[in-house]
Amino acid sequence: MNIIDIRNIFKIYEIGDVKVHALNDVSLRIDKNEYVAIMGPSGSGKSTLMNLLGCLDTPTSGVYNFTGENVGEMDDNDLAEIRNREIGFIFQTFNLLARSDALHNVELPLIYAGVSASERKERARKALIDVGLEDRVYHKPNELSGGQRQRVAVARALVTRPSIILADEPTGNLDSKTGREIMALFNEIHGQGNTVIVVTHEEDIARHAMRVVRLLDGKIEIDEPVTNRIVPEPVA
Amino acid sequence: MDIGETFRMAFSSLRANKLRAILTILGVAVGIFSITLIMTIITALQSSIESGVSALSKNTFQIQKYPAINMGGPGSRAKYRNRPDITLEDYERLDELLTSAKYIGAEEWQFGEQVQYEGDETNPDVSVAGITAEAQNTNDWIVEEGRPINEGDVDRANPVCVLGADVKDNLFPPHINPIGLTVKVSGRPLQVIGYYEKQGDMFGQSRDNFVAIPIGQYHRMFGVHRRSVNITVQSFGDEDYDEVIDEARGHMRTIRKVEPWDEDDFEIFSNESMLEEMNEITGGVEIGAMVVGFIALLAAGVGIMNIMLVSVTERTREIGVRKAIGAKKRNILTQFLSEAVALCLLGGAIGIALGVGLGNFAGSLLNAQAAAPFGWIVGGLLICVAVGVFFGAYPAYKAANLDPIEALRYE
Numbered sequence: 001m002n003i004i005d006i007r008n009i010f011k012i013y014e015i016g017d018v019k020v021h022a023l024n025d026v027s028l029r030i031d032k033n034e035y036v037a038i039m040g041p042s043g044s045g046k047s048t049l050m051n052l053l054g055c056l057d058t059p060t061s062g063v064y065n066f067t068g069e070n071v072g073e074m075d076d077n078d079l080a081e082i083r084n085r086e087i088g089f090i091f092q093t094f095n096l097l098a099r100s101d102a103l104h105n106v107e108l109p110l111i112y113a114g115v116s117a118s119e120r121k122e123r124a125r126k127a128l129i130d131v132g133l134e135d136r137v138y139h140k141p142n143e144l145s146g147g148q149r150q151r152v153a154v155a156r157a158l159v160t161r162p163s164i165i166l167a168d169e170p171t172g173n174l175d176s177k178t179g180r181e182i183m184a185l186f187n188e189i190h191g192q193g194n195t196v197i198v199v200t201h202e203e204d205i206a207r208h209a210m211r212v213v214r215l216l217d218g219k220i221e222i223d224e225p226v227t228n229r230i231v232p233e234p235v236a
Numbered sequence: 237m238d239i240g241e242t243f244r245m246a247f248s249s250l251r252a253n254k255l256r257a258i259l260t261i262l263g264v265a266v267g268i269f270s271i272t273l274i275m276t277i278i279t280a281l282q283s284s285i286e287s288g289v290s291a292l293s294k295n296t297f298q299i300q301k302y303p304a305i306n307m308g309g310p311g312s313r314a315k316y317r318n319r320p321d322i323t324l325e326d327y328e329r330l331d332e333l334l335t336s337a338k339y340i341g342a343e344e345w346q347f348g349e350q351v352q353y354e355g356d357e358t359n360p361d362v363s364v365a366g367i368t369a370e371a372q373n374t375n376d377w378i379v380e381e382g383r384p385i386n387e388g389d390v391d392r393a394n395p396v397c398v399l400g401a402d403v404k405d406n407l408f409p410p411h412i413n414p415i416g417l418t419v420k421v422s423g424r425p426l427q428v429i430g431y432y433e434k435q436g437d438m439f440g441q442s443r444d445n446f447v448a449i450p451i452g453q454y455h456r457m458f459g460v461h462r463r464s465v466n467i468t469v470q471s472f473g474d475e476d477y478d479e480v481i482d483e484a485r486g487h488m489r490t491i492r493k494v495e496p497w498d499e500d501d502f503e504i505f506s507n508e509s510m511l512e513e514m515n516e517i518t519g520g521v522e523i524g525a526m527v528v529g530f531i532a533l534l535a536a537g538v539g540i541m542n543i544m545l546v547s548v549t550e551r552t553r554e555i556g557v558r559k560a561i562g563a564k565k566r567n568i569l570t571q572f573l574s575e576a577v578a579l580c581l582l583g584g585a586i587g588i589a590l591g592v593g594l595g596n597f598a599g600s601l602l603n604a605q606a607a608a609p610f611g612w613i614v615g616g617l618l619i620c621v622a623v624g625v626f627f628g629a630y631p632a633y634k635a636a637n638l639d640p641i642e643a644l645r646y647e
Contacts, residue, residue: 056559076565080564080565083560083561083562084562084563097554099252108558112567156561
């Protein structure tokens, strides 16, 4: 079954009298446990597509079925709920709450999901252990390195056991070595059966995925399997 | 998310901006402080008045030229001053006419006098009361030793006096019995015929620092002119009290030839009417305090709104993240509202603590009993919540309605 089933989607912004077709008749299907890279130069509609995939926005026209539900008909509250339940976001700038420790940051989606305090602490701790941060649970973001912060963000994305992990330039703010570590972590997550979508403009990052979707001027230009895939060494 | 969680988060985000939070809180604290301070003082005074009762003895009222508490503006004093004095003759007529009363006494007071005995003297703060015999009954002055001033003393204006407990204690050592000795009151030698039991303090003032003398003797010492007699009347019981007041008023109008269409040219007051007047004054002060407090709270509320708007702008990205990971509008709304309410409650709590503390300190200077205006404490906290919700609503609404995409992109 397709987790993501996008059919003939348009996203049109009106800037003054000019209509900008950010997405122009895009169709895309992504199955469970795929590992997809979405690529494209700036202005290609990459961000718009990511916002739609992440249920942060709804299309102007077309159908977006997400795990069988029609996102286009959802209101803000439904979208918030589906984001909470089904989508794990990972951002370029990590976007952790600066004043909260790692544990609380990871707990946050569970708070909004209404999980009890004891259960969510346990799950958040487990998620931090899974990304190798068992000794950084009570550190605040400014006490962590960039790679560690992104690991906290990964833990936060995974803690709700979402249907997809949606990462936007996840290594953009990291040096190349740390970036490789994070990509190794993604590989591991994918290996555990998760569906991973990475939005990037770097070929090297995209080559970690198994399928690459290239956008240009609001249309899907190429959608093909990755042939020369980089399989990172698992990080000890 | 339960309410405890919400407030824990609210307080932790306030801690992140301590100075800003404190400055914002200050406004609320001042508003609530001014209300609780005044209310605490008033509550303390009222509880003292009501429990300490009273200026007058039980079932007693007083007829005077001037009201007990003058509430009028400038010029009202002139209205009372131009009334004819109440004379001893007025009193004697009333004494004859008002047969339903148990006791009717007349008294006049001279303040700041001195009593001497041989080489010793009191401070010049002794009150001298010129009285008729029954004034001792209406005032509940009970002779501890010796005898009271009697009708004969009053009729003949005898040069005798009965000492208040403080005067006796101040002037004579415990082993000397003053009865039969001659003291000088305001320079005039008078024979001590007795002394009264101690009555205690009221509003921090002793009620025993006085000397009672026959009213005729008083007139010889201090003159008759431009003096008005106070008449005190005691009824037999509670049941006939109001009736006796009405009768006394009627007789006084007759005696003083007040035309039926004119208002009384004298004042009748009782403990109840004094309490009422006191309450009128405190009611005015209460309204004043409320107005001041509300203006302060209004200003504080605008401050809170301002700071919350700044906070929403600063934390746009945080709001974006929260929304991305599943916060609903309601969650964000609650978060910012509860921060505003937490600010207000914190300020309110500080204001209340200071207000009750300082109010009771001020009350203690007036010898009032310690009190806490519970209604106003609860009310004050509720007002804080209301201010927080009211002024926090717009910033919270703004935060809740941010577009998550825009908010995430915000630098």
